[in-house]
Amino acid sequence: MRQRNVVFNAFTLVHTDEALLSWGARMDLLDRLGFTTVEREKTDAEHLPEAVERWTRRVESGEMLLPVDGLVICYDDTVYAAGGSVTGHHATRAGFAFKWQDESARTTLRHVEWSCGATTITPVAVFDPVQLEGTTVSRASLVNLSEMDRLGIGENGETEIEVIKANKIIPKVVGVVRAAGKYALPERCPACEGPVGVAVGPSGARTLKCSNPECPAKNLKKFERFVSKSGADIDGLSTESLRDFIASGFIHSFADIFRLDRHAEAIRELEGFGRKSCDNLLAAIERSRVGTDAVHFLTALCIPQIGADAAKRLVEAYGWPGFVRALDEGADFAGVDGLGPERSAAVRGWYENEANRRVFRELTELMRIPEAEPVTEAKGSCVGLTFVITGDVHSFRNRDAFKAYVEANGGKVAGSVSKKTSFLVNNDPASASSKNRKAAELGVPILSEDDFIARFGS
Ligand SMILES: [Zn+2]
Structure with a gap:
């Protein structure tokens, strides 16, 4: 079982010592079970203010190993605590939370970046770097159009904004200090340049959406398969990186993966991406470019109904580039052992699509797929052994x-x-x-x- 960190910053206020499984005892139990728990202490009503002050000093000194945004103060006696009152979303009667005020900073909005994800195009504020909670922050999600309007986000470079790190972790724009003008909506999807439209959600929130069903940002699964071990096997191109690169407009089609070196400078600047991981990624792409064989290549393409096994049968039947010639000639693959008319039609239908054909040709030019001879029927006493x-x-x-x-x-x-x-x-x-x-x-x-x-x- 995977161990999970229990982030629970509690110190307990003792009322009586009769409770069977008090908060303190629960935390001790988690410790014994091998969970990682946070620090805590027992105190009483008299010493509580002093304890809060002491924890405040520790958090402000930066000596805590985890980001800490507050304290949970609860009764150790769960029976007594059960008699307390309950507020809307805090389903506990055992105590209350003490929150430190978020550190905030004022800065100038440079521009709004639009990032296409699986469901919406999300606005991201890019601003002059500021120091918050010990780190440099220069970007924060603006959530959606309604939130941008609520904040009063203005024109690029003219708006002064106030930024915090919510819960000491997530950068957030909390207000506009001085607004100027009005932000402009992008006319095209940043990932596919398709048309965009404003959608209103059930709660009334307005979001920007890409209306192209073929948008790469919506087809992340296909890119995941392309780079997977059974496909082009590109190590270091995680789902997160794919999502980032698609959202940033670096990748529109499979072929663009082999042109990522054009964006090397921009990739090194991306959050969570350093020079080293960028260089490693480009090296992995180069290995794939020269090291992917025909079977892995066909598997990577996400042709409907063509998995690794069917790809192998096709390459064995036609060789490489024999299979490419067969595609161009509109060959019928139904006779290939284990394929049948349905899969044959799937391959041909896929290749008849102009966009697929274009990517296929670009890829075969960009990659160096080794030639392969068709496998003729094996004969002899040891076949298959x-x-x-x-x-x-x-x-x-x-x-x-x-x-x-x-x-x-x-x-x-x-x-x-x-x-x-x-x-x-x-x-x-x-x-x-x-x-x-x-x-x-x-x-x-x-x-x-x-x-x-x-x-x-x-
Ligand atoms: Zn799109």
Whole structure:
């Protein structure tokens, strides 16, 4: 089970000491169970003001390891506390919260950035950097159009705003000190340049939305699959990074991933992205550009009904770039083993879409997909079998000659025993070698060389 941090800043006010499982006891129990809990202390009514003062000094000195925005002060006696009153959203009778005032700063709004996500285009205030709670802050979400109007956000560079870090963590614009003019709505989606419109939610909040159903920001899942291990396998391009790059307009299509180097400077400036992670990412993209084979490439494309298995069958049937030629010629793939008319129609339908065809061509130019020969039907006594050969051999000239025989008969020879091994060939089946032990463990049958010749020899 994953351990979760319990952020619970409590110190308890003792009324009586009769309670069965008091707040203090609950926290102690969490400690014993191995959770990480926050600091706390017991005090009483007389010493409470002094305790609040002491905690205030500690928080202000910056010595706390977690961001702290207040104290929870509760009765240790839960039975007594149950007799207390309850407010709307604080469903506790046991105590109350003490909050420190948020540190705020005034700064000038530079511009409003519009960032397209899966559901809405979110306004983000970008302002002259200020120091808050010990960190430099230069951006804060403005939530939606209604919130921008409520605050009175004006024109870029003219508006003076007041910023806090809500709960000491999330930067937030709390007010406009001096407004000028009126902000301008973007005419096009920042991610796809499609048309935008204002939508009114059930609570009356006005939000900006992209009306293009093909908008990349709405199709994050496809990009996730493109970069996944079974696809182009780009390490370091997390969902968050993809979302950021799409929202920033760096990525509109799969092909743009291989042009991200054009935005290297801007990426290094993105929050949570440093020079090092940007360089690592560009290196991973380059590895994928030259190292993705045809099967992984086809799997990455998100062609409906074409997963890794169907992609493999297509590449085996046509080779590469033979498959590209077949696509251009409008070939029927229904005859390919395991594909059938429905999947064949899915591939052709996908390629008939002009946008898909364009991205496909761009990708095949940008990437260096190695050529592959079509796999002709294998023949021989070892087809579909994987052998591991160990120890001395006597009928074959040596192990290499043994291996060549297996391969000539359609089989494979591997270096180590795994679940995929069909047979281990070893003339000393009683030996305690690691390969023998592994074979026994996995239930892989062990053959002597003579057994092998009897079964698979010509
Ligand atoms: Zn869009």
